[in-house]
Amino acid sequence: MTALIHVSALYRYPVKGLSPEPVERADLETSGFFPGDRLYAIENGPSGFNAVAPRHQPKTKYLMLMRDEALARLRTRYEDATTTLTVEGHGEPQAFNLDTEAGREGLADLMRRFIPGSLRGEPKVLAAPPQYRFTDSPTGYVSLINRASVAAVEDYLGVPVDPLRFRGNLLVEGLDPFAELEMVGQVVEAPSGLRLKITKRTVRCAATNVEPTSGIRDCDIPWTLDARLGHRDLGVYAEVIAGGALAKGDSLRVVR
Secondary structure: OOOEEEEEEEEEOOEOOOOOEEEOEEEEOOOOOOOOOOOEEEEEOOOOOOOOOOOOOOHHHEOOOOOOHHHHHOEEEEEOOOOEEEEEOOOOOEEEEOOOHHHHHHHHHHHHHHOHHHOOOOEEEEEOOOOOOOOOOOOOOEEEEEHHHHHHHHHHHOOOOOHHHHOOOEEEEOOOOOHHHHHOOOEEEOOOOOEEEEEEEEEOOHHHHEOOOOOOEOOOHHHHHHHHHOOOEEEEEEEEEEOEEEEOOOEEEEOO
């Protein structure tokens, strides 16, 4: 494993299951989540989520790519200042202020029209309360994807594999394939003083089988990982143990 890990891209996913947004820089707070990430989820029928006393719910309670691959055909962008989500890919572009009941209902109505066959009940847009996010893992603060691991999967399959299939916050280079899996317990530091502790390997699900722009299921990545490596892990989660800035092009240094 090399001494420096280079951050090649940063992404956030403001609405669970919808498209990623590249960012050039992010300010991460100690014990916090990746900024602007998984702020909203779209309930697929009653989920039992309680915003007053939030508890982690399985991703199957929400619309998500593992089961609702058509979502990948929508292109979205979120404006923090106005809490407005713009959606393209189903008729004319539409904008919804997710801080308002009317905006949330508008997005839910779009889902009724776009994927009616996927709905088990009434869709409802949920907003994450402070100190909570709609991540797949209850300890999923910041997710890191090793581009070399993705390249290895490309070799296994014999076809290109977009790293965005893995929906990570940090795409990194400089590690050997799957070396990130052996980093659990280690701490990496950015030039700003930001420190991330690698806490957990990420088990991949069928969402990775969905091509992230067409919405077509065109491969079986979990099965391929299992057949080649005896596990379905690619990428890791990390906890922010010292806050700081992180930018595209930064290097992370393993400090312990």
